[in-house]
Amino acid sequence: MIAVERGITDSACFHCGLPVEQGAAWRVRIDNVERAMCCPGCKAVAESIVGNGFSDYYASRSGFAATLAGQDLIPPELQLYDDTAVIAGADNGIVEADYSVRNIRCAACVWLIERHLGRLPGVLSANLNAVTERLRVRWQADVCKASDILKAMRSIGYAAFPYDPVQHGEQLERSRKTLFRQLFIAGLSMMQVMMYAVPAYLAGEGGMDADMEALMRWAGLLLTIPALVYSAQPFFRGAWRDIRNRAPGMDVPVALGIAAAFSASAIATWQGRGEVYFDSVTMFIFLLLCSRYLELTARRKAASALDQLQQSLPASASRMHAYPRRDVELIAAAQLRTGDLVLVRPGDAVPADCSVIEGETDIDLSLLTGESLPQRKTVGDTIPGGAVNIAQPIVAQVVRNVTDSTLSVLLGLVNRAGLAKPKLALWADRIGAWFVMALLVFSGTVFMVWYFLDPARAWPVAIAVLVVSCPCALSLATPTALAAATGRLLRQGILVVQPHVLETLQRATHIVFDKTGTLTKGQPSLQEIIVLGSVTQSDCLRIAAAMEKSSTHPIAQTILKAAAGLNPAEATALHHVAGQGLEATVDGVSYRLGNFAFVHAMIPSASTMPAADADPAVEASYVFLASRHGWLARFDIADEIREDALAVVSHFMKQGKCLVLLSGDRHDVTQRVADRLGIPTALGDCLPEAKLSFVQGLQQGGAVIAMVGDGINDAAVLSAADVSFAMGNGAALAQTHADCVFLSGQLSALCETDRVADKTLSVVRQNLAWAMLYNAVAIPAAALGWITPWMSGIGMSVSSVVVVANALRLCRHRAGHRKG
Numbered sequence: 001m002i003a004v005e006r007g008i009t010d011s012a013c014f015h016c017g018l019p020v021e022q023g024a025a026w027r028v029r030i031d032n033v034e035r036a037m038c039c040p041g042c043k044a045v046a047e048s049i050v051g052n053g054f055s056d057y058y059a060s061r062s063g064f065a066a067t068l069a070g071q072d073l074i075p076p077e078l079q080l081y082d083d084t085a086v087i088a089g090a091d092n093g094i095v096e097a098d099y100s101v102r103n104i105r106c107a108a109c110v111w112l113i114e115r116h117l118g119r120l121p122g123v124l125s126a127n128l129n130a131v132t133e134r135l136r137v138r139w140q141a142d143v144c145k146a147s148d149i150l151k152a153m154r155s156i157g158y159a160a161f162p163y164d165p166v167q168h169g170e171q172l173e174r175s176r177k178t179l180f181r182q183l184f185i186a187g188l189s190m191m192q193v194m195m196y197a198v199p200a201y202l203a204g205e206g207g208m209d210a211d212m213e214a215l216m217r218w219a220g221l222l223l224t225i226p227a228l229v230y231s232a233q234p235f236f237r238g239a240w241r242d243i244r245n246r247a248p249g250m251d252v253p254v255a256l257g258i259a260a261a262f263s264a265s266a267i268a269t270w271q272g273r274g275e276v277y278f279d280s281v282t283m284f285i286f287l288l289l290c291s292r293y294l295e296l297t298a299r300r301k302a303a304s305a306l307d308q309l310q311q312s313l314p315a316s317a318s319r320m321h322a323y324p325r326r327d328v329e330l331i332a333a334a335q336l337r338t339g340d341l342v343l344v345r346p347g348d349a350v351p352a353d354c355s356v357i358e359g360e361t362d363i364d365l366s367l368l369t370g371e372s373l374p375q376r377k378t379v380g381d382t383i384p385g386g387a388v389n390i391a392q393p394i395v396a397q398v399v400r401n402v403t404d405s406t407l408s409v410l411l412g413l414v415n416r417a418g419l420a421k422p423k424l425a426l427w428a429d430r431i432g433a434w435f436v437m438a439l440l441v442f443s444g445t446v447f448m449v450w451y452f453l454d455p456a457r458a459w460p461v462a463i464a465v466l467v468v469s470c471p472c473a474l475s476l477a478t479p480t481a482l483a484a485a486t487g488r489l490l491r492q493g494i495l496v497v498q499p500h501v502l503e504t505l506q507r508a509t510h511i512v513f514d515k516t517g518t519l520t521k522g523q524p525s526l527q528e529i530i531v532l533g534s535v536t537q538s539d540c541l542r543i544a545a546a547m548e549k550s551s552t553h554p555i556a557q558t559i560l561k562a563a564a565g566l567n568p569a570e571a572t573a574l575h576h577v578a579g580q581g582l583e584a585t586v587d588g589v590s591y592r593l594g595n596f597a598f599v600h601a602m603i604p605s606a607s608t609m610p611a612a613d614a615d616p617a618v619e620a621s622y623v624f625l626a627s628r629h630g631w632l633a634r635f636d637i638a639d640e641i642r643e644d645a646l647a648v649v650s651h652f653m654k655q656g657k658c659l660v661l662l663s664g665d666r667h668d669v670t671q672r673v674a675d676r677l678g679i680p681t682a683l684g685d686c687l688p689e690a691k692l693s694f695v696q697g698l699q700q701g702g703a704v705i706a707m708v709g710d711g712i713n714d715a716a717v718l719s720a721a722d723v724s725f726a727m728g729n730g731a732a733l734a735q736t737h738a739d740c741v742f743l744s745g746q747l748s749a750l751c752e753t754d755r756v757a758d759k760t761l762s763v764v765r766q767n768l769a770w771a772m773l774y775n776a777v778a779i780p781a782a783a784l785g786w787i788t789p790w791m792s793g794i795g796m797s798v799s800s801v802v803v804v805a806n807a808l809r810l811c812r813h814r815a816g817h818r819k820g
Contacts, residue, residue, distance in 0.1 A: 012036070012527055013042050015038075015114050018038045020036045029050075029317060060360055072136075091269075095141045096133055096136065097137060098135065099153075099162060102435065103373075113135065114126045120139075122135060122148075143366075147161075152795070158241075159656070182230060183231070183290065187286050189231070189285075189286075190286045193220050193224055196219045209357060210616045213271075217268070220279070221265065221276075223282075227285050227286070232258055235288070236255050236258075236259075239251040253426050256443075262277075264277065264459045264460075265281065284467060298686070299778045303665065316331065317332075317335075319343075319397060320342060333351040336351060341395055341398075342396055343395055344395075349387070350511075352400060352401065353400040355383075355397050356377055356380065356399050359393060361391040361392040362374035363390070364390050365384070374391075377394075421599060431794055443466065447461070453680075461785050464782040467782075468791075470780075478602060481807040482760065483765045485757075489752070492749070493728070493742075495740065497739055497741065498740070504723035504739075505706055507721050508657065510659075510706065511706050512708070516639060516665060517557070518644060519677065520642060521639060521642055524555060529633055529634070530636065532630075532634060535632050537633070540566070541563045542563060542566045543586050543591055544625055546570060546584070547593050551576075554639070559637075581593050581599065596622065596624055599626045600624075621636075622637075645678055646745050649678055650678070658681070660682075661677075663682075666684050670685075695721055699720075705721045705723075708747075708750060709738075724738045725750060763807055767807065771803060774795070
């Protein structure tokens with residue numbers, strides 16, 4: 001250790017020991033000391049080590065980290081993640097982790113990384129999101145390690161690090177600043193070169209002295225070098241990486257075009273004859289960097305909503321001791337447990353799902369639900385973790401641990417969002433990868449043809465073909481539009497978890513609705529308790545509340561709310577039968593609570609039977625309670641139809657979709673709700689198996705099913721549907737099985753999703769059509785010599801800007817407004 005420390009100076013990298021170039025600005029604070037780094041890679045690794053609590057590595061190491069020139073591509077400290085990744089994310093020997101990836105350029109990068117990782121032993125899947133630059137990998141812990149994945153990434157020229165939202169955002173910001181500096185240098189070079197090129201154009205052939213013309217050329221060459229050496233670095237590095245990996249991407253034709261134009265111009269300058277293209281080279285680099293800068297800005301904007309949600313759960317909490325001390329201590333939010341008291345001050349985010357026990361305030365739920373208006377919360381009201389207190393301090397009691405809170409569940413869904421690809425994106429990826437290969441072959445052919453026809457024009461024509469046909473627009477057409485659309489929907493309280501949602505919803509032939517909590521408010525009220533045995537009404541309610549205590553079903557919440565003032569009972573041996581009811585032991589007696597058939601199976605046939613059907617005039621549900629000794633009570637519970645349900649049904653009826661109401665409630669109640677909303681097909685008394693069988697039967701007949709549900713008994717059918725939607729205020733199990741979650745809990749979000757889906761697919765088709773039309777026109781024009789290299793640079797850049805700008809139209813929406 002002493003030898004290592006003595007060898008470190010400001011001219012040597014503190015991380016790897018390699019020389020630090022003069023003027024390098026990469027530094028990392030390690031143990032309160034600023035340490036010099038030789039490159040952004042060492043800086044990022046060092047920040048990752050320090051940020052994850054491994055700074056003692058630098059105090060105990062016996063040598064420098066390995067570099068790319070060594071035998072190992074992975075520094076030893078990154079191997080620390082082998083153990084922590086397995087501990088944090090292993091499930092039956094399967095590990096799933098997210099990584100930040102740098103230098104993603106185009107669809108070819110995505111294809112190369114996914115293909116390369118997919119060949120690693122033990123890797124089950126690898127999905128890279130080019131918009132957010134996040135890679136998700138699933139692998140077998142006994143076959144593969146995290147360091148193997150990082151090594152595989154570096155072997156093909158990409159730096160990857162364990163994902164951290166804050167560091168990921170900082171890295172993207174550093175990338176933006178670097179790109180801006182390169183853009184600035186390219187623009188400065190372009191303006192200076194044009195100052196020398198314009199007089200030569202104005203003078204015309206033979207209108208300028210030979211010495212003056214030579215001076216202009218040499219000045220143009222020298223002023224082009226900064227743009228070539230510094231600003232064009234991303235293109236040359238990307239091209240070299242692609243060539244080395246035998247997977248040419250968009251950087252290959254760009255780099256070849258720049259190198260060919262500069263080489264031809266430099267040779268002409270040295271020989272004193274021939275055409276020079278220094279103005280075209282600098283303009284091309286500048287316009288390409290402009291396009292890339294706009295693309296990066298668009299990607300950051302599209303991913304900002306997901307990043308904001310990911311960073312919204314606070315890292316700390318103010319835990320309060322109970323009376324009489326009332327002391328407050330600052331602890332990590334992860335240490336909170338159910339029953340803890342927390343003090344939430346104005347401006348603080350609620351650290352976990354809580355219930356207000358003291359005070360009242362206004363809560364901002366816009367990040368979770370998209371609702372811009374604050375909501376008033378008082379004693380007894382629940383507040384989801386991640387909501388922001390904007391008025392008065394309150395004391396709240398934690399009702400769920402941080403890992404089980406509403407926001408944690410949503411973050412789990414967010415981590416799944418955007419990693420897979422819809423069919424349109426996969427098609428664009430495949431086309432983009434093969435397009436580059438075809439382009440290189442075509443450019444070489446064009447050069448040979450022109451070399452025999454007119455050798456003087458062979459270089460400029462080939463350069464124009466390489467530049468004008470860069471597949472940037474094609475590779476950006478789909479991912480930019482999808483990222484913009486999903487970002488817009490998230491800001492409106494609609495979380496798109498799977499990428500096929502928008503595409504499949506547009507193709508759906510059947511819209512299948514659950515009833516309770518979906519078409520109805522899911523907040524029914526207890527209308528009446530009919531006592532059927534010798535137990536009092538209050539005791540029946542107390543027993544039922546004890547059995548429903550752990551359930552989130554709307555009917556369960558109704559019973560719990562009605563029993564709020566009673567002495568609580570404790571239920572044991574609780575057993576839930578999906579779609580039927582509960583069985584449990586309360587005060588040593590076994591009870592059943594649920595529908596008539598389920599409860600009746602527990603009772604001797606000689607027992608007096610109550611009416612199993614509700615009054616046809618009343619849209620109510622019956623919940624029965626009984627023990628082995630006989631019937632005890634009947635709970636009459638009524639629900640209300642959502643105010644926006646009729647508008648949603650009308651929206652899809654106008655489109656000619658087939659609507660179906662599928663419910664586990666009694667058929668007569670289900671049919672009455674369907675009649676009021678105008679839904680032609682209604683099926684009640686459906687257990688989860690029946691719902692699943694019905695949907696699968698429709699699919700076998702060629703139907704494309706969109707399913708909307710909210711309960712535990714909807715999980716299976718949500719998974720089976722072609723595209724599925726879960727209500728944000730429903731069961732967590734339903735949300736985790738759905739492709740899209742309505743965080744706002746409003747059914748009208750389905751209409752807004754449909755409208756955005758229609759607009760998104762329209763934009764994608766427009767982008768793809770524009771990219772293909774542009775190449776169909778521009779490539780032949782360049783091959784015929786009608787387009788010069790500088791015109792090619794403008795055309796290619798404008799093509800990419802048009803695609804990005806068209807996609808960004810999807811981001812526009814009125815704040816706080818939700819259609820439907």
